[in-house]
Amino acid sequence: MKTSSGRFFEDFHLGDVIVHATPRTVTAGDVALYTALYGPRFAVQSSEAFARAIGYSAAPVDDLLVFHIVFGKTVPDISLNAVANLGYADGRFLKPVFVGDTLSTTSEVIGLKQASAGDAGIVYVRSIGRNQHGDIVLSYARWVLVRKRQPGTPAHAEQVPELAKAVLPDVLGEGCPPLDLAGHDDALAGSRFRWGDYAVGEKIDHVDGMTVEEAEHQLATRLYQNTARVHFDAHAAQGSRFGKRLIYGGHVISLARALSFNGLGNAFHIAAINGGRHVAPLFAGDTVYAWSEVLACAELPGRSDVGALRLRLVATKNLPCAAHPLKEGEQYAPGVILDFDYWALLPR
Amino acid sequence: MKTSSGRFFEDFHLGDVIVHATPRTVTAGDVALYTALYGPRFAVQSSEAFARAIGYSAAPVDDLLVFHIVFGKTVPDISLNAVANLGYADGRFLKPVFVGDTLSTTSEVIGLKQASAGDAGIVYVRSIGRNQHGDIVLSYARWVLVRKRQPGTPAHAEQVPELAKAVLPDVLGEGCPPLDLAGHDDALAGSRFRWGDYAVGEKIDHVDGMTVEEAEHQLATRLYQNTARVHFDAHAAQGSRFGKRLIYGGHVISLARALSFNGLGNAFHIAAINGGRHVAPLFAGDTVYAWSEVLACAELPGRSDVGALRLRLVATKNLPCAAHPLKEGEQYAPGVILDFDYWALLPR
Amino acid sequence: MKTSSGRFFEDFHLGDVIVHATPRTVTAGDVALYTALYGPRFAVQSSEAFARAIGYSAAPVDDLLVFHIVFGKTVPDISLNAVANLGYADGRFLKPVFVGDTLSTTSEVIGLKQASAGDAGIVYVRSIGRNQHGDIVLSYARWVLVRKRQPGTPAHAEQVPELAKAVLPDVLGEGCPPLDLAGHDDALAGSRFRWGDYAVGEKIDHVDGMTVEEAEHQLATRLYQNTARVHFDAHAAQGSRFGKRLIYGGHVISLARALSFNGLGNAFHIAAINGGRHVAPLFAGDTVYAWSEVLACAELPGRSDVGALRLRLVATKNLPCAAHPLKEGEQYAPGVILDFDYWALLPR
Structure with a gap:
């Protein structure tokens, strides 16, 4: 066989x-497609000039x-x-x-x-x-x-x-070179809020919504050379539980992360993923919204350039997030599709 | 907040x-996506070899x-x-x-x-x-x-x-290096018509039509990191005037410009935008057609390599342009969606 | 005119x-789009490191x-x-x-x-x-x-x-440099089956299916600067035989080829196309499946690094290929859309 x-x-x-x-x-082609698929606006990844000005050898x-x-x-x-x-x-x-x-x-x-x-x-x-x-x-x-x-x-x-329930702060800096914050332009970065401006318990509605099309999630999932059949085969999906193609869970994470720029513009680097649950499936035609909660703030041992925020990133479908929907009793609230727990780095 | x-x-x-x-x-990724989204065929932007042969340092x-x-x-x-x-x-x-x-x-x-x-x-x-x-x-x-x-x-x-109602010809050459027309191959460029072959008042139907899908304009608009909600949020759009997502006006301009290659193949560079009106909205599923009118022909001071055409580029939806639709009395004709006035450069 | x-x-x-x-x-942008459109997984084209390890100067x-x-x-x-x-x-x-x-x-x-x-x-x-x-x-x-x-x-x-009904084996190596098979890692390539493991008459169902969206084939066809109207103009297509846009036949070939990785993972290079027939049209919303038959095995004169398989690649729509559908009597079976005959190279 x-x-x-x-x-x-x-x-x-x-x-x-x-x-x-x-x-x-x-390649630069993958990066451009990623931008076209989700619309991220973090300056470090978007601009060679910005990345170099703060100490990266190139845009990561x-x-x-x-x-x-x-x-x-x-x-x-x-x-x-x-x-x-x-x-x-x-x-x-x-x-x-x-x-x-x-x-x-x-x-x-x-x-x-x-x-x-x-x-x-x-x-x-x-x-x-x-x-x-x-x-x-x-x-x-x-x-x-x-x-x-x-x-x-x-x-x-x-x-x-x-x-581990969460990654410990001491390894969070490994994926980030020492930054030269003198070269960090908050206006170009799109946010005046740095690490010290966030507080535990703070909740941020990211406001915007993004509707997903079949072509988009298929392009994305193929770009990642992910071959899970449920994302691509509408013919077979007719006989499945949902009757249609399922969207790759990672597509939701990327959409929510891109939306989170509005409110977390300086959270330029994901240092660690503590955990993640795909609470409910997403289908083409649905609109994704997101909100974040600051779960913890941590200094990085020996570094004064960046600090870490532990963030819960919640994504919903067809449900704006001004009310920060999450759970009803023990259960996730209807409309919640992602409960994602990660550490992000921000300049101090 | x-x-x-x-x-x-x-x-x-x-x-x-x-x-x-x-x-x-x-990046080259952005350029490839632009090609995939609109299908432009101007040789100068498409080919490093062509661009260098006429005097550019690289394909612009x-x-x-x-x-x-x-x-x-x-x-x-x-x-x-x-x-x-x-x-x-x-x-x-x-x-x-x-x-x-x-x-x-x-x-x-x-x-x-x-x-x-x-x-x-x-x-x-x-x-x-x-x-x-x-x-x-x-x-x-x-x-x-x-x-x-x-x-x-x-x-x-x-x-x-x-x-200004129109940009003056004396600045039109600034974005275009001196061209070596000995290196300009009209067959590769796709048109034997140069600047001197166009006359004021000439109207050109660009013939072809291009249907737009939701995924396409969303990919484009995110590629430009344009965050206007009306283009992305189908859930919120249900309660809007049109009940659906609106397509970014710039998407229409790019489609019409790419269609205009058929008839204006040597108009390789947009030197200036004199004005533009988005006359009516475009929605996914609509088909865009275009036609052009030559409004003026101008020499560029001190340059014998290129000349400028002032062009009105009209785009329509679901309306082929053999009859050059524009206005009915004072009003734009039904189906017209764009009235765009620009200067293009062509080899002489 | x-x-x-x-x-x-x-x-x-x-x-x-x-x-x-x-x-x-x-450009690298074209390559990334090609990956996003079809999901090919052949290591030689996907990885600079893999390509160089076997003797290419870069990933082809x-x-x-x-x-x-x-x-x-x-x-x-x-x-x-x-x-x-x-x-x-x-x-x-x-x-x-x-x-x-x-x-x-x-x-x-x-x-x-x-x-x-x-x-x-x-x-x-x-x-x-x-x-x-x-x-x-x-x-x-x-x-x-x-x-x-x-x-x-x-x-x-x-x-x-x-x-010629088929390209002769003696020219099949021209597009492939001499390979250093010591650098060929079958695990990274995704298949332990090399040229000698295939036999004439062998049939391989490629299992997976891929549904095509309008946005996808339009992006692809524009990327190739292919201007055939039937692929792009839904308005004009309303009056056509099929009433809708037709998908570029080459899109089907690329989908079937990408699907064929599952079973032909080491068939990294298409050396020649012997013939091809687009048996029936493909439309958006259809799901493409594929299977292959080994028509011939050929050594390449003077080369011990690679051998050639002559393959019939059959694509279907909305019809899984476990039964290797092809013809019913003289006619192609319903659901068959492509009958493609090519030579692929595999490491020996």
């Missing part, structure tokens, strides 16, 4: 290391574009037979990526747990993205519910990894 | 100079892509609360832009006039786009009708700037 | 050589992107008044194309045959794409049925060229 239908739960074994296919050179590639490319490679090997994408944890952006860098990904199976129904199981992996020099640029854990090939096969020995 | 909802009429004062956010390095970036990027930056500060985009004047492309250049924009408030209803006012700005060396690449005036925050507030002192 | 409405059958004469307009520099541009750009230039001169695109033959990719190369195209009329109805005729051309050094990168024959301007005009002298 020359065609791969992807791994089933039985095919994963603890400690397996999978080398994912198709290394990918990131958007952290989420790096995430999507690194993640996309894992799909054919990890999640082609996934029932659900359950979560992320301990995501760390450890080195900036620049145009011209080539990214590749490996994943290690770090946990396995059969679901009670016996027809699927949770696979935990640690995925690592490296550049052409072998440097780790991104490391994150992820767990997915994967179908079994044969519902009757015996369960693997169960092993659930312990994953 | 960390989120910006944009300026209202009361927030503008004569002489204010606004530094707009997010400088932008123009399409003038309208420069316009859209420079313009896009002004939206969050100028027109987020605009009721209508009223006009442009005195737009001059003063220096070619190349891949790798970083563009930024400032705007000066040059006029203010409260509308008679008292709930809005016209804001006149002069916007200036500069490259990373501080050189002005584009300068244009624009006026928009902007809502007041409080309909009751007293009016500003009225001041309406005098704007 | 400054506008071109394209050539009619009467306008073609045997031996005519047409220099097509708009040379085109291929996808062969089909080269084909579409070279082909697109011919449309305004050859097929604007085509009734049908009848076939291709003897297509040879003779030199790799890299980012930065500028492509231009000429076509020679090599055959003419009036259709029996007298209102149209078949035009045979040999089109040649060259880079900025004048090197031929692609040569192919194509024939199209072109309308006559006047149904009554007398027929041209008939001449039908003899075209």
